[in-house]
Amino acid sequence: MTRSHKAPPKSRRVQCDKTKSRCQRCERAHRPCKGYAAASSQPQEVPFNRAITAYSIPFKVPGSQADRQLLHFYCGQAAESLASFSDPTLWTRIILQRCHIQPVIRNALVTLSALYQEYYHNIPPEGADAGTSTASQRQSSLRSLQLIARSHRQLRIHLSSPQASYEVVLLCGVLFYAFESLIG
Incomplete structure (x- = not known):
């Protein structure tokens, strides 16, 4: 019996060199590499992250x-x-x-930050009537005035102490000027 067709030649086995991303030996032999799984066209699912539930300040500071x-x-x-x-x-x-060393400066800085935050978040839109104010705006203004009064009181107490320094007075003066600039 004769064969009417020839059997395909046996392919030589090429050992995978396990080079990352693609096997160099398989690529040179123009063969599919069986050493690596085919790349998935589906994006990998990213685990759902929960929302932040606690607020943590990245530095240690006395106070509330x-x-x-x-x-x-x-x-x-x-x-x-x-x-x-x-x-x-x-x-x-x-x-x-200085605010890390002097509580008077730290409290004045807290007051400035509160005033700046209020200014930053409550800028009225152009053309809005400046005479109208809501109850929350009045409450916020009252809180700001209380913080300013507290800062002035703490500076007076500091000035009456034997540890009073010109540097504290000068820095508080700059901060108080910034208060007035933000209030208008």
Whole structure:
């Protein structure tokens, strides 16, 4: 018996060299590489992340949680904005360094941050009547005035102590001027 057709030649086995992404030996032999799984066209499912449930300040500062949040707001937004009008070193370094040492400066900075946050979030749209105010705006203004009064009171107490320094008075003066500028 003769065969009417020839059997295909047996292909030589090529051992996979397991080079990452593609096997070089299989590629040179123009053969499909069986060493790696085919890349999936489906995007891999990303696990769902939960929302942040707790707020953590990245630095340790004495005071209430609200005070720490206001200082964080100052570091993240207000300092940079205030630094655009004058020497950035004052707002981003000197005042921050001194507020870690002097509670009077820290409380004045908390007050400035609260005023700046109020200013930042409550800018009235153009053409709005400045005479109209809501109950929440009046409440916010009252809170701001209480913070300013607290800052003034703490500076007076500091001035009557034997540890009073000119540097604290000067920095508080700059912060108080910023209060007045934000209030208008």
